[in-house]
Every structure is written in C-alpha cells, then in structure tokens.
Amino acid sequence: MSPRAPENFEEHLSIEELRETWSLLSEEDRVLGFKMAPYEDAEDFFLSLPAREQAELVASLPPGERRGWMRLLPPDDAADLLQESPPRIREDLLGLLDDATRKEVIALMAYAEDQAGGLMDPRFARVRPDMSVDEAISYLRRQVREYVGTLRYVYVLDEQQRLLGVVPFREVFSAPSATRVRDVMRTDVISVTENMDQEAVSRLFQQHSLNAIPVIDAEGRMKGIVTVDDIVDVVQEEATEDIQKIGGMQALDQPYMSSPILEMIRKRGGWLLVLFLGEMLTATAMAYFEEEIARAVVLTLFIPLIISSGGNSGSQASTLVIRAMALGEVGLRDWLRVMRRELVAGFALGSMLGAIGFLRIILWQAVTPLYGPHYMRIAFTVAASLLGVVMFGTLAGSLLPFALRRLKLDPASASAPFVATLVDVTGLVIYFSVAIALLSGTLL
Amino acid sequence: MSPRAPENFEEHLSIEELRETWSLLSEEDRVLGFKMAPYEDAEDFFLSLPAREQAELVASLPPGERRGWMRLLPPDDAADLLQESPPRIREDLLGLLDDATRKEVIALMAYAEDQAGGLMDPRFARVRPDMSVDEAISYLRRQVREYVGTLRYVYVLDEQQRLLGVVPFREVFSAPSATRVRDVMRTDVISVTENMDQEAVSRLFQQHSLNAIPVIDAEGRMKGIVTVDDIVDVVQEEATEDIQKIGGMQALDQPYMSSPILEMIRKRGGWLLVLFLGEMLTATAMAYFEEEIARAVVLTLFIPLIISSGGNSGSQASTLVIRAMALGEVGLRDWLRVMRRELVAGFALGSMLGAIGFLRIILWQAVTPLYGPHYMRIAFTVAASLLGVVMFGTLAGSLLPFALRRLKLDPASASAPFVATLVDVTGLVIYFSVAIALLSGTLL
Numbered sequence: 001m002s003p004r005a006p007e008n009f010e011e012h013l014s015i016e017e018l019r020e021t022w023s024l025l026s027e028e029d030r031v032l033g034f035k036m037a038p039y040e041d042a043e044d045f046f047l048s049l050p051a052r053e054q055a056e057l058v059a060s061l062p063p064g065e066r067r068g069w070m071r072l073l074p075p076d077d078a079a080d081l082l083q084e085s086p087p088r089i090r091e092d093l094l095g096l097l098d099d100a101t102r103k104e105v106i107a108l109m110a111y112a113e114d115q116a117g118g119l120m121d122p123r124f125a126r127v128r129p130d131m132s133v134d135e136a137i138s139y140l141r142r143q144v145r146e147y148v149g150t151l152r153y154v155y156v157l158d159e160q161q162r163l164l165g166v167v168p169f170r171e172v173f174s175a176p177s178a179t180r181v182r183d184v185m186r187t188d189v190i191s192v193t194e195n196m197d198q199e200a201v202s203r204l205f206q207q208h209s210l211n212a213i214p215v216i217d218a219e220g221r222m223k224g225i226v227t228v229d230d231i232v233d234v235v236q237e238e239a240t241e242d243i244q245k246i247g248g249m250q251a252l253d254q255p256y257m258s259s260p261i262l263e264m265i266r267k268r269g270g271w272l273l274v275l276f277l278g279e280m281l282t283a284t285a286m287a288y289f290e291e292e293i294a295r296a297v298v299l300t301l302f303i304p305l306i307i308s309s310g311g312n313s314g315s316q317a318s319t320l321v322i323r324a325m326a327l328g329e330v331g332l333r334d335w336l337r338v339m340r341r342e343l344v345a346g347f348a349l350g351s352m353l354g355a356i357g358f359l360r361i362i363l364w365q366a367v368t369p370l371y372g373p374h375y376m377r378i379a380f381t382v383a384a385s386l387l388g389v390v391m392f393g394t395l396a397g398s399l400l401p402f403a404l405r406r407l408k409l410d411p412a413s414a415s416a417p418f419v420a421t422l423v424d425v426t427g428l429v430i431y432f433s434v435a436i437a438l439l440s441g442t443l444l
Numbered sequence: 445m446s447p448r449a450p451e452n453f454e455e456h457l458s459i460e461e462l463r464e465t466w467s468l469l470s471e472e473d474r475v476l477g478f479k480m481a482p483y484e485d486a487e488d489f490f491l492s493l494p495a496r497e498q499a500e501l502v503a504s505l506p507p508g509e510r511r512g513w514m515r516l517l518p519p520d521d522a523a524d525l526l527q528e529s530p531p532r533i534r535e536d537l538l539g540l541l542d543d544a545t546r547k548e549v550i551a552l553m554a555y556a557e558d559q560a561g562g563l564m565d566p567r568f569a570r571v572r573p574d575m576s577v578d579e580a581i582s583y584l585r586r587q588v589r590e591y592v593g594t595l596r597y598v599y600v601l602d603e604q605q606r607l608l609g610v611v612p613f614r615e616v617f618s619a620p621s622a623t624r625v626r627d628v629m630r631t632d633v634i635s636v637t638e639n640m641d642q643e644a645v646s647r648l649f650q651q652h653s654l655n656a657i658p659v660i661d662a663e664g665r666m667k668g669i670v671t672v673d674d675i676v677d678v679v680q681e682e683a684t685e686d687i688q689k690i691g692g693m694q695a696l697d698q699p700y701m702s703s704p705i706l707e708m709i710r711k712r713g714g715w716l717l718v719l720f721l722g723e724m725l726t727a728t729a730m731a732y733f734e735e736e737i738a739r740a741v742v743l744t745l746f747i748p749l750i751i752s753s754g755g756n757s758g759s760q761a762s763t764l765v766i767r768a769m770a771l772g773e774v775g776l777r778d779w780l781r782v783m784r785r786e787l788v789a790g791f792a793l794g795s796m797l798g799a800i801g802f803l804r805i806i807l808w809q810a811v812t813p814l815y816g817p818h819y820m821r822i823a824f825t826v827a828a829s830l831l832g833v834v835m836f837g838t839l840a841g842s843l844l845p846f847a848l849r850r851l852k853l854d855p856a857s858a859s860a861p862f863v864a865t866l867v868d869v870t871g872l873v874i875y876f877s878v879a880i881a882l883l884s885g886t887l888l
Contacts, residue, residue, distance in 0.1 A: 048652050144617060231676055247760050256768035261785060264785075268757075283748075293741050297741070303730075303744070309723065311864070349709065416690075416759060420756075428748065
C-alpha cells in the first residue's frame with residue numbers, strides 16, 4: 001500500500017524521535033525519517049500532522065508513492081491537504097482517490113476553510129425513521145464504511161435526505177429490539193448551516209456540550225457533521241490569533257518557527273509602524289508644552305512613569321474585555337455595565353498608584369532634596385495625574401473593544417500597544433494640564 | 445423527578461431567552477426562570493451550565509427539589525459541582541446520589557481539578573479479551589449504563605482491571621461475528637497517569653488526534669477515560685489564563701462579568717503595583733540625566749516615542765514566543781534559534797522605525813525650525829536610539845519567556861506591560877547614552 005523502509009536499513013528512527021526533531025528537519029530529511037519509521041507508526045504520525053505538513057510531505061514523495069497516503073485520509077482531511085498543496089499537483093492528487101471520495105472531496109473544497117462546511121465530515125451514520133432498532137443495528141453494522149468518524153449519534157433522514165431527528169447511538173444500542181427508530185428519536189436537533197463561521201460553531205458546541213452537530217444546506221438536506229475534535233483545533237487557532245493581535249501585530253498564518261522571516265517582519269512591521277506614527281503625536285504634544293518643560297525640567301522626570309501607568313491599566317482592561325467578548329461572556333449590549341465596573345476599578349487602582357507616587361516623592365525629597373522647594377505641589381501634581389491617567393486608560397481600554405466591534409472590526413485589534421499609544425498621548429496632555437493648573441505662579 | 449412550573453403559570457420563558465439573560469439575572473430570578481422553563485429544555489440547559497453555576501443553582505433550590513438534578517449528572521460532572529458547592533451542603537448533596545455513583549464521585553473528588561484524574565469519566569465500555577465479537581456486542585448492549593459518555597473505543601481489561609488493549613468501537617461493530625476481541629485489539633495504547641497535568645493531557649490529544657485517552661493508576665489498572673470534549677474546555681481555560689497574564693494581571697478564576705469587583709481589583713492591582721515600582725526606575729534614570737535634559741530640553745520631546753517603540757516591539761516578540769511555547773511549538777532548547785530570528789527581525793524593524801524617525805525630524809524642521817541648528821545631529825541621535833531600543837526590546841521580549849521557563853515560572857508572566865517596563869528603563873539609558881556620545885560639544 002505504501003513505501004516502507006528498505007529491508008536492509010537497520011537503524012530505525014523511533015516515531016517519538018521523529019516527532020521531537022520534525023520541526024528542525026529539512027524537507028529531505030523529513031521524507032527520509034518518515035520512510036525509515038515502521039509503517040504502523042508512520043501511519044499514526046502522518047494522520048496526526050497538520051494539513052500543511054501532510055501536504056508538504058506528500059508533495060516531497062515520488063508520485064508513485066503518494067496514493068496510499070492520500071487514501072488514508074477521511075474526505076475532510078483530504079480536502080484540507082489539497083487546499084495546502086501546490087496547485088500544479090492538486091489534479092494529480094485528486095486522481096489518486098477512489099471515485100466516491102473524490103466527489104466528496106471536490107464538494108468539500110468549495111467551502112471556505114473557516115466555515116462549518118469546510119470543517120464537516122460528509123460521512124455519518126444514517127437510518128430511516130421506520131426501521132426497527134434491530135434493523136437499524138444490523139444496517140449500521142453493514143454500513144460501517146459510511147461513518148469513518150464517530151458513532152456517537154445516529155441521524156434519521158427521509159428520502160430527500162432531510163434531517164428528521166437524531167438518536168444518541170447508545171440509546172439505539174440499548175433500546176428493545178422491536179422499537180421503531182421514530183419512537184426513540186429526538187426532533188429538536190441543534191444544527192448549523194454550511195456557511196456558519198467556525199467561531200460561532202465552536203460557541204454552539206460549548207453552550208450545548210455537544211459532541212457532534214449536523215450541517216444542513218438551504219434546502220434542509222443534511223450534508224455532514226462537525227465533530228468536537230475539529231473544534232479543539234478551531235479553539236486553539238482562534239485563541240492564537242487573538243493572542244497575537246493582543247500582542248500588537250497581525251496574526252501569523254503559521255507556527256512561529258515555520259513562519260518565513262520576511263512575512264513575520266511584514267506582519268509585525270505593519271502594526272509597529274502604525275503605532276509609531278501614532279506615538280509621534282507625543283512629540284507634538286510635548287513640543288506644545290516645551291515652554292513649561294524648559295521652566296520646570298523636574299516635571300519631565302515623571303513622564304515615563306505617568307504615561308506607562310495609563311498604558312498598563314489600559315492594557316489590562318482591554319485584554320479582559322477582548323477575551324470576555326471572544327468567549328461570548330460579554331456582548332455589545334453590556335457596554336454600560338462594563339463601563340460602570342471599570343470606572344470603579346479605575347478609580348481604585350488610580351488612587352492606589354497616586355498615593356504611592358505621592359509618598360515616593362515626599363520620601364525621596366526627605367533623603368535627597370532633588371525636587372526643590374515646591375516638592376509638595378509636584379507630589380500633588382503627580383498624584384492627581386496618575387489618578388486621571390489610570391482612569392482614562394481603564395475606560396479607554398475597556399470601551400475601545402466595544403467601539404471596534406460596533407464598527408464590525410475585530411475587538412482583538414484593541415491590543416495592549418494600541419491602547420498604550422492612545423493613552424500615552426492623552427496622558428501627556430492630562431499631566432501638563434494638571435501641572436499648569438497646580439503649579440502656575442510657583443514653578444510655572 | 446424534578447420541579448416543573450406550576451400548571452397555572454402561562455408565560456414560559458423560552459430557553460433561549462433564559463440563556464441570553466442568564467448572566468444578568470439575580471440568583472432568585474435565575475431559579476424562577478429555570479423553574480418556568482419546560483422540563484426537557486431546563487434539563488439541557490442545566491447540563492450545559494459550567495459547574496460553578498450548576499452548583500449555585502442547586503444550592504438555591506429548596507432541599508426537596510435537588511435530587512433529580514444531582515442524579516442527572518455523570519460522576520465527573522457531579523464531582524465538579526460538589527467542588528464548587530458551599531462545604532456545609534456538600535454532605536447533603538452527596539447523600540442524594542445513588543450508592544454506586546456516590547462512591548465514584550468520592551473517588552474523583554480526591555483528584556485535583558486540573559489533573560487527568562479530575563477530568564476523567566470513570567465509566568467506559570470494557571470487555572474481556574476472550575469474548576467473541578458477537579458476545580462483546582450483546583454484552584455492551586446490556587451494559588449501556590456503564591458508559592454514559594462515549595462509545596468510541598472499547599477497552600480490553602484483564603481480571604485485575606489492567607488495560608490490555610483497545611478496539612475502536614466501529615471495528616468491533618464491523619468485524620465478523622466469531623472473531624475474538626483479542627485478535628482485533630491494538631496493544632500499543634497511549635494512556636496517561638491520574639496526576640498528569642491537564643495541559644500535558646491536552647497536548648497529547650492534539651499530537652495524536654485522539655478522541656479519548658485511558659487513565660491508568662500506578663498499578664496499571666484502568667480508572668477511567670478523558671474525552672476530547674473535556675479538552676475543549678481545558679484549552680479555552682488555559683488560553684484565557686495566558687491571555688490575561690499577557691495583558692499584565694493575575695488570571696481571574698471566573699468570567700469577567702461574574703468576578704467580584706474587589707477580587708478583580710486585587711488581581712489587577714498587584715501587577716500594576718509591581719509594574720509601577722519598576723517604572724519608578726525611569727524617574728531615577730531621568731534624574732541621573734537631569735543635567736543633560738536641562739541643557740537640551742529638545743531631547744525630552746522624543747522620550748515617549750523612543751521608549752514606547754521599544755515596548756511595542758518587545759511586547760510583539762514576547763507574545764509570539766509565549767504562545768508558541770504554550771502550543772509546544774518552541775521548547776527550551778530552541779532559545780538560540782529564536783534569538784537568531786529575533787536579532788534579524790529586531791534589526792529590520794529597528795532600521796525601519798529609525799529611518800522614519802530620522803525623516804520625520806528633517807521634514808518637520810524644514811516646515812517649522814523647532815529643533816534648532818543641530819537638528820541633523822538630533823535626527824541621528826533619535827534614529828540610532830530607535831534602532832538600539834527596538835533591537836533590545838525584541839531580544840528582551842523573546843528571551844524573557846525562556847528565562848522564566850528555565851526558572852520554572854510561567855512564561856506567560858513575561859507580559860507586554862512587564863517587557864515594556866523593562867524596556868522603558870533601558871530605553872532611557874540607551875537614548876541618553878547615544879545623545880551624550882553624538883551631541884557632546886554641540887548641544888551637550
């Protein structure tokens with residue numbers, strides 16, 4: 001069925017060694033190591049690879065050795081592999097599949113990868129409503145090839161393939177032999193449409209603690225099932241994307257180590273540039289207050305402290321809200337309640353930092369009189385600015401994800417660095433305004 | 445079996461309405477809404493709630509109405525509910541279970557929640573190796589109560605309950621009637637120990653694309669199975685914890701909206717305080733350069749721009765590495781390869797920002813001569829500092845997670861704000877050192 005290691009090749013790489021070193025190997029060494037592994041292990045290993053790496057591996061094998069590996073895959077995984085393969089060999093690879101699977105794969109490839117249709121397995125256990133339980137069981141025993149995936153639910157379809165109901169397999173299995181399927185099936189089935197987004201599908205899985213969800217087309221015909229094991233990957237993928245956006249960059253398409261370095265620089269550079277241009281406004285703001293700075297250089301000492309405190313509290317708030325939105329815990333309509341919570345939190349946190357900043361200046365002054373005769377006023381200025389900046393940061397950080405969501409943009413773009421930049425500029429204005437108010441006639 | 449709405453109560457809340465409004469309802473209203481829902485829907489809804497909310501709901505019901513709900517739960521979920529219940533009613537709730545389940549639940553409660561033992565379901569399909577396939581199937585049909593969960597795999601145990609092998613259920617189902625189980629079982633089973641950490645368990649699921657993994661005790665006896673649907677929750681939970689740490693706070697134990705506000709303030713305040721104390725070093729660093737600042741106030745204009753660029757590039761790098769570590773894509777041994785990648789990226793990104801900063805000053809000066817006669821030197825100073833700060837930020841951000849991991853701390857603690865604080869202090873030192881080197885004799 002597929003390539004084995006030459007008989008005289010004594011030294012086998014164990015599959016664990018192969019797995020360990022895989023990411024470090026060149027394409028050639030991967031093929032070599034893969035061919036050296038005992039066949040059963042290689043099969044398991046192949047099935048556990050992500051689609052992209054399966055595609056690379058198959059593309060590196062001589063054309064004569066590809067068929068066995070292609071036929072090992074269930075239709076949804078074969079479709080993923082094809083989508084990751086270079087276009088010039090796609091036709092050839094499709095030709096290696098048996099006729100039935102090829103048709104299913106072509107149908108699946110029409111769906112976007114991140115939609116229910118792209119995730120689904122077109123093979124599932126189906127029975128007719130008027131079968132008896134005994135008939136259903138022996139029918140299912142004969143039809144095993146039809147449900148490569150899971151045997152968790154049995155779906156009851158009419159002649160037009162419309163979904164009538166569902167029975168957990170264990171209920172079919174344990175019901176008295178003569179019972180009709182119709183009498184044990186449940187009719188209030190949770191299903192999804194082919195083009196439902198994968199994030200919405202994964203929320204449905206979690207809300208209802210399901211193991212599989214049927215996919216229905218516009219005419220009500222059942223096309224396949226999405227199973228919970230596909231959802232684990234979706235959840236990881238979406239979390240990774242969000243985390244990378246929160247870290248202030250465009251999400252990478254590939255694992256960190258295998259991302260081409262130029263692409264990575266481009267995806268990081270884009271955001272960094274936007275942030276840099278935004279941050280240039282700080283120089284403009286400072287220039288505006290240059291006269292005050294020249295008169296009271298001591299004020300500049302606290303600039304990084306004050307603006308970073310605003311940035312940090314803002315990044316906490318935005319991260320919390322972004323994640324709560326992604327998990328469906330917080331929706332658009334909750335903005336007022338979130339704002340109220342964050343006002344309280346911002347006031348408490350700002351007061352704390354303000355008090356500490358105040359004490360710090362008073363105490364330092366007692367040791368080395370660095371801040372001059374007006375140190376008390378300076379301490380008040382710093383404390384009041386900290387309170388203002390932290391409250392502003394907290395509010396901006398928590399409300400920005402709502403604004404982005406409202407504009408149909410991804411809330412995760414309200415990343416820590418983005419919020420920090422916004423708060424840096426505002427923080428400077430707050431600080432110098434407070435300074436002018438409190439220090440006029442003395443230092444300024 | 446359980447409380448229904450009073451017969452004369454006409455207005456039913458639909459279960460979707462209940463789900464929608466749940467997080468907004470008081471405890472009393474929750475109980476009321478729950479009781480008003482049609483029983484079948486209420487059952488589904490109850491099963492889909494997180495353990496903590498199940499516990500709250502059961503605790504709010506009158507003691508006479510609790511039994512039905514407790515008995516609805518499989519042992520692993522009942523154990524989770526009990527762990528979330530107030531200690532004073534735990535004994536009572538345990539007493540409501542049937543004897544067999546109570547024993548299983550007590551055994552499960554001995555495990556930590558985040559270990560394989562705490563995740564596992566003690567009920568699974570088990571057969572003896574010498575049964576024929578037909579015997580196995582009719583045995584399984586009679587024993588359905590024994591595997592509430594999944595019927596994906598059938599486990600083959602000896603008389604001491606030691607695991608001999610496993611057969612995918614569909615293979616038992618499709619094999620010829622007289623075949624012995626022993627002859628179709630696979631013996632190279634991937635299993636976990638009771639105290640394996642849930643993150644390691646979830647990686648195993650993803651590496652091997654499994655749907656269930658058996659849990660084995662120190663004597664090799666099989667205790668239960670962990671199924672992939674439990675892993676979805678684990679993956680979400682771990683991602684949420686990491687995201688919150690990356691945002692610069694201690695991870696919350698509860699969803700954002702239901703976290704008590706004092707606890708939330710405490711968890712955010714702790715980190716904010718640490719960052720604030722760290723950031724105070726910026727004031728110290730600035731005081732050290734106060735003389736230079738007084739002589740060349742123009743230098744202060746670029747302080748926020750320069751230090752934030754370092755912080756932003758550092759936060760990108762640390763986020764990427766933290767996530768790659770969590771997904772197992774990058775291990776401790778990869779630090780040198782990561783460092784090489786980040787040196788390249790940092791140099792490219794730093795040169796880009798440096799060039800833009802340089803142009804910005806030259807162009808601005810052409811419009812309004814803000815920066816004085818030495819603007820060219822100032823432009824060079826800013827550009828060189830940007831390159832240095834971005835490279836330092838990128839390196840610090842990418843290597844800090846390795847250092848934390850090496851010290852057996854959580855790499856996710858190298859959050860964006862943490863890296864930014866570190867880079868702010870260093871950034872100031874870099875900036876003023878470059879300034880002294882390039883501007884001595886002219887501005888300084």
